[in-house]
Amino acid sequence: MDTIGRTDTEVVRVEAVTKDYGTVKALRGVDLDLPGGGFTAVMGPSGSGKSTLLHCAAGLDRPSSGSVWLGATDLATLSETALTELRRTRIGFIFQAYNLIGSLTVEQNITLPLRLAGARADPDWLAEIVTQVGLDQRLTHRPARLSGGQQQQVAIARALITRPAVVFADEPTGALDTRTGQQVLELLRRMVDTFGQRVLMVxxxxxxxxxxxxxxxxxxxxxxxxxxxxxxxxxxxxxxTLGEW
Structure with a gap:
């Protein structure tokens, strides 16, 4: 396994990935590269394989065939323990449901991936992130005191805290109203443009x-x-026009 930690040259690559659930073929030979400092969205009708692609690319599920690469690492070669470590340190996640822990403060939720990995937060990087997402005045609050948009801001900050090679976002605005959803999308766009972050969003x-x-x-x-x-x-x-395919 190559060195843990983000580098600007890391390539995220999906090669000929298939995924079968019994007789159901969710993915049929998908190839996809994610450029550094790029924002890629995945769309399609219900049942098209969007979430399955995200889960396979993020190492949350293993393909039936094909490969998913993060830098020089083929995720298929990793044990479950090594895959868990990789997800904690080199991959960020943003979900529709936020997945915050109600008993922890905003700051504790943001730094949770580092604590799970036995690492300390870089104070300068933490300060930069919370300022960018607009949470610098709310670090001691618990999630119940935040709006839905603010909770999603916490989730975005948590996804960025490890300086991941890629951030995967699964319907990040699905539970938000139009105005708040736009604020979250503006924030994701800023993360790409300011930090050179690589984002894949379903x-x-x-x-x-x-x-x-x-x-x-x-x-x-x-x-x-x-x-x-x-x-x-x-x-x-x-x-x-997707019905033509």
Missing amino acids: THDPVAASWADRVVFLADGKLAGELRRPDPEQVAARLT
């Missing part, structure tokens, strides 16, 4: 997808084209 919302540099479409477990820097209308129009 979404069903054409407006959310339009914040990405690239929108990749899935249909029936296969890649079905992509758009670069599209507007919401272009994304919505492309979605209507």
